[in-house]
Amino acid sequence: xxxxxxxxxxxxxxxxxxxxxxxxxxxxxxxxxxxxxxxxxxxxxxxxxxxxxxxxxxxxxxxxxxxxxxxxxxxxxxxxxxxxxxxxxxxxxxxxxxxxxxxxxxxxxxxxxxxxxxxxxxxxxxxxxxxxxxxxxxxxxxxxxxxxxxxxxxxxxxxxxxxxxxxxxxxxxxxxxxxxxxxxxxxxxxxxxxxxxxxxxxxxxxxxxxxxxxxxxxxxxxxxxxxxxxxxxxxxxxxxxxxxxxxxxxxxxxxxxxxxxxxxxxxxxxxxxxxxxxxxxxxxxxxxxxxxxx
Amino acid sequence: xxxxxxxxxxxxxxxxxxxxxxxxxxxxxxxxxxxxxxxxxxxxxxxxxxxxxxxxxxxxxxxxxxxxxxxxxxxxxxxxxxxxxxxxxxxxxxxxxxxxxxxxxxxxxxxxxxxxxxxxxxxxxxxxxxxxxxxxxxxxxxxxxxxxxxxxxxxxxxxxxxxxxxxxxxxxxxxxxxxxxxxxxxxxxxxxxxxxxxxxxxxxxxxxxxxxxxxxxx
Amino acid sequence: xxxxxxxxxxxxxxxxxxxxxxxxxxxxxxxxxxxxxxxxxxxxxxxxxxxxxxxxxxxxxxxxxxxxxxxxxxxxxxxxxxxxxxxxxxxxxxxxxxxxxxxxxxxxxxxxxxxxxxxxxxxxxxxxxxxxxxxxxxxxxxxxxxxxxxxxxxxxxxxxxxxxxxxxxxxxxxxxxxxxxxxxxxxxxxxxxxxxxxxxxxxxxxxxxxxxxxxxxx
Numbered sequence: 001x002x003x004x005x006x007x008x009x010x011x012x013x014x015x016x017x018x019x020x021x022x023x024x025x026x027x028x029x030x031x032x033x034x035x036x037x038x039x040x041x042x043x044x045x046x047x048x049x050x051x052x053x054x055x056x057x058x059x060x061x062x063x064x065x066x067x068x069x070x071x072x073x074x075x076x077x078x079x080x081x082x083x084x085x086x087x088x089x090x091x092x093x094x095x096x097x098x099x100x101x102x103x104x105x106x107x108x109x110x111x112x113x114x115x116x117x118x119x120x121x122x123x124x125x126x127x128x129x130x131x132x133x134x135x136x137x138x139x140x141x142x143x144x145x146x147x148x149x150x151x152x153x154x155x156x157x158x159x160x161x162x163x164x165x166x167x168x169x170x171x172x173x174x175x176x177x178x179x180x181x182x183x184x185x186x187x188x189x190x191x192x193x194x195x196x197x198x199x200x201x202x203x204x205x206x207x208x209x210x211x212x213x214x215x216x217x218x219x220x221x222x223x224x225x226x227x228x229x230x231x232x233x234x235x236x237x238x239x240x241x242x243x244x245x246x247x248x249x250x251x252x253x254x255x256x257x258x259x260x261x262x263x264x265x266x267x268x269x270x271x272x273x274x275x276x277x278x279x280x281x282x283x284x285x286x287x288x289x290x291x292x293x294x
Numbered sequence: 295x296x297x298x299x300x301x302x303x304x305x306x307x308x309x310x311x312x313x314x315x316x317x318x319x320x321x322x323x324x325x326x327x328x329x330x331x332x333x334x335x336x337x338x339x340x341x342x343x344x345x346x347x348x349x350x351x352x353x354x355x356x357x358x359x360x361x362x363x364x365x366x367x368x369x370x371x372x373x374x375x376x377x378x379x380x381x382x383x384x385x386x387x388x389x390x391x392x393x394x395x396x397x398x399x400x401x402x403x404x405x406x407x408x409x410x411x412x413x414x415x416x417x418x419x420x421x422x423x424x425x426x427x428x429x430x431x432x433x434x435x436x437x438x439x440x441x442x443x444x445x446x447x448x449x450x451x452x453x454x455x456x457x458x459x460x461x462x463x464x465x466x467x468x469x470x471x472x473x474x475x476x477x478x479x480x481x482x483x484x485x486x487x488x489x490x491x492x493x494x495x496x497x498x499x500x501x502x503x504x505x506x507x508x509x510x511x512x
Numbered sequence: 513x514x515x516x517x518x519x520x521x522x523x524x525x526x527x528x529x530x531x532x533x534x535x536x537x538x539x540x541x542x543x544x545x546x547x548x549x550x551x552x553x554x555x556x557x558x559x560x561x562x563x564x565x566x567x568x569x570x571x572x573x574x575x576x577x578x579x580x581x582x583x584x585x586x587x588x589x590x591x592x593x594x595x596x597x598x599x600x601x602x603x604x605x606x607x608x609x610x611x612x613x614x615x616x617x618x619x620x621x622x623x624x625x626x627x628x629x630x631x632x633x634x635x636x637x638x639x640x641x642x643x644x645x646x647x648x649x650x651x652x653x654x655x656x657x658x659x660x661x662x663x664x665x666x667x668x669x670x671x672x673x674x675x676x677x678x679x680x681x682x683x684x685x686x687x688x689x690x691x692x693x694x695x696x697x698x699x700x701x702x703x704x705x706x707x708x709x710x711x712x713x714x715x716x717x718x719x720x721x722x723x724x725x726x727x728x729x730x
Contacts, residue, residue: 038418039443088442131440134496139424141491142482143415149483151400153407153543155382155393156327159625159672160612163325166622168631170673172699174638179700180709183642187658187711311616312577313597320599321617322624327668338624359531379531381538398529399539405556406544456662477662 040092041132043070055129060122064096095121207239213247214281220257220272228268247281254279304340315341319349329390329480350391354384388479389486415455422448423457427478428493431461431471457481522558533559537567547608568609572602575614633673640666641675645696645708649679649689675699 037043047066053059071089099122158164174182216231228248235241248270251257256274261267308315322330322338336346359379383396395403415423422445425437438445449472452458461473474487484490526533536557540548548556554564577597601614613621633641640663643655656663667690670676679691692705702708 038416038421039441041442042417088444092442128440128442131497132442134493135421135424135428135440137496138428138491138493139417139420142424142427143420145482146415146420148397149481151397152383152385152394152483153400153403154480155324155395155543156668157325157543157545157610158668159325159327162618163622163625164672164674166626167629167673168626170633170675170699171631174700176700176702176707177709179642179645180711182638183646183708184711186639186642187646308620313599313614313616317597317599317614318617318620321613321621322599324600324611324613325621325625328665334628335624338627339620379535381531381535381540382542393542395539395543396531396535398531399536402526402536402557403539403543406540406548406552450660453660454656454662456656456664459661475662 039132040067040089041129042136043067043089044092044129045133045136055126055133060096060125061100064093064100067096068093092125095125099125207237207243209243209246209250210281212240212243213251216244216247216251216270217256217272217279217281220270223272225260225269225271228270231270305345308339308341315339315345316349316353319346320353323353323384323391323393326392329386329388329392329476331390335391350384350386354386356380357383385483386485387483388476416448418443418445419448419451423452423474423478426452426458426472427474427487427490430473430487432473433464433467433469433471435467435469437472523563526557526559533557533563534567534571537564538571541571541602541609541611544610547605547610549608553609568602568604574598575601633669634666636661636663637666637669641670641692641696644670644676644690645692645705646711648691648705650691651682651685651687651689653685653687655690 037046044063044067047063047070048055048059051059051062053062071086071093098118159167219226219231228245231248232241232244235244248257251274252259254274256272256279258271258273260269260271305315308318311318313320318339319335322335332343332346332350335350336343339346357380379396381396381399382393384391385394418441421441422437425440426432426449429436429440434445434449437449449458453460453472456475456477458472458478459475461471463469464471479486482490523533526536529536531538537553540553540556550561550564550568553568554561557564575598597614597616599614599617600611602609602611639659640655643658644650647654647658652663652667655667667676671678671690674693674695676690676696677693679689681687682689697704700708
């Protein structure tokens with residue numbers, strides 16, 4: 001999510017007057033408060049309180065249609081939603097629909113995995129909704145406190161001149177150039193603090209099949225047949241092992257090696273059969289490069 | 295001279311001044327521009343923390359309009375009787391003491407002090423601030439999961455307002471963690487986040503919700 | 513209602529507040545940074561200049577430790593008796609009124625002030641100064657937006673250090689604008705801000721930086 005998407009959530013929140021407690025939701029209906037909800041949970045709570053319902057599955061089933069109607073209306077109004085925000089609403093709408101469809105009456109035994117998943121989805125939704133409700137109430141209290149406190153003004157007057165004069169002379173070590181550099185750094189638009197957690201570390205570094213084929217080829221060309229075990233003995237990761245296996249398949253197709261295996265699950269021995277001078281691992285097909293590296 | 299004696303001396307010295315130690319403390323309170331702890335005040339006045347804290351409470355009561363007669367300072371010959379509250383109050387906020395105008399005069403004072411007053415926070419900002427206050431240190435992703443919406447821009451606004459700040463990164467995910475600032479405590483008029491209203495009464499039977507969340511969302 | 517009556521009403525209104533008009537005046541005096549004239553105070557309190565001047569003298573005497581009994585405010589039922597001077601005093605300097613720490617305590621206050629001071633600017637202060645130097649005249653809100661954090665207290669420090677100063681208010685927002693001082697130029701060893709090094713032109717969109725911030729944050 002780039003910074004360009006971000007302001008929309010604020011815009012939605014700020015367009016209307018901040019709504020007070022949901023429990024005191026105005027009778028006017030949710031149409032007039034279209035833009036006042038600060039998120040899907042807020043909307044859901046708003047709808048539940050509008051119908052004076054408890055937060056139960058009945059409530060969820062009852063308001064599902066309204067929730068979805070709300071999203072449609074926003075679309076019709078041409079509300080320019082940030083993608084990630086819309087998706088939050090949609091995820092919840094989808095969950096609501098699921099719950100409604102299932103009628104959620106676990107009257108008998110829970111029968112299959114799907115039912116269990118649905119129950120979990122319902123419980124999770126309730127839990128999140130209740131937690132959000134608690135924070136919303138707390139936010140209301142905090143808002144009142146902040147407002148009360150804003151009525152007190154702290155004394156923060158500038159130091160009287162004769163005390164200011166006592167202050168030790170500042171140590172100043174910056175040349176204009178250094179100061180300029182400092183300014184450049186301070187004025188540079190912040191790379192708006194990483195918007196997402198890097199996933200790079202979750203992927204193993206790329207392993208090239210060609211490279212591994214080169215290694216295998218070099219070893220086999222020395223003459224002696226080698227067992228597959230020997231060929232992968234120095235592989236540091238599973239990925240390297242897989243790459244070497246794929247390389248062997250490739251090389252077999254190129255008819256530069258031959259396999260020998262006395263019986264099922266017995267040791268696999270690999271022997272060089274190719275022309276030493278002509279074969280080069282770079283001639284291998286590209287087939288595996290893409291899939292292994294990405 | 296032992297340290298104790300030195301501090302005694304410090305008090306004696308102050309009491310010799312017109313108005314005594316109380317007035318000296320008041321004089322210092324006049325020049326601080328952010329809350330000062332009783333330790334800082336004690337060090338500045340060269341008296342013990344206990345003495346300063348007595349004096350602070352004494353002043354606090356007096357400003358609020360109670361009749362005060364401080365026994366310690368009686369010795370140097372003055373008595374204070376005040377029945378009307380002053381226009382200002384002394385408060386212990388965000389871990390420090392500071393003078394504030396009394397809230398009764400907010401409208402009048404507001405005509406003179408244009409700056410420093412923050413505009414009202416939006417509902418979105420308040421909710422985000424609440425989640426951060428109770429879950430700190432916390433990542434944006436986590437706050438976002440609780441609120442159900444993206445909170446990036448609201449977090450930026452709150453940071454700019456000085457209400458929250460970066461408190462390092464999560465060792466596991468590398469995500470930036472946020473916490474509330476002492477300015478937040480000041481604006482809330484409390485000494486520490488422990489003084490925030492309890493969340494549990496608003497969260498019936500959801501003690502285990504954190505784990506639930508963490509397992510399923512994060 | 514004549515103007516006289518309106519002003520009378522203003523006084524009645526103030527007297528209804530806890531501590532009355534005196535406390536209201538005190539509240540204002542305690543938090544204003546710049547000395548205020550009796551005219552300004554009268555206008556803010558919605559009373560006549562004569563009333564404000566009476567109250568000012570009354571407070572001044574009280575702070576200095578005389579026994580005071582204000583006849584005007586007696587009506588609403590409070591009496592003030594104070595024999596010890598306070599740690600602060602109300603002074604009329606260059607036509608304006610402001611509360612200062614009492615000069616008797618100058619040594620103690622001076623010691624306290626020095627204790628918390630360092631001789632170096634923090635990184636935050638330096639960066640804020642840099643932004644102000646290159647963007648002057650500029651409001652705190654603007655600097656805050658550029659730096660992404662609240663800069664109120666840093667700006668106060670820089671002002672106190674004489675490196676920046678108030679340069680009037682923004683006609684649109686009414687916010688105070690800041691600029692660097694000649695002391696700043698002196699410390700930098702340059703003759704004018706034009707001599708500050710040019711910011712490297714390849715710095716991404718320094719020209720467009722205003723739009724960047726305005727669009728996304730303000």
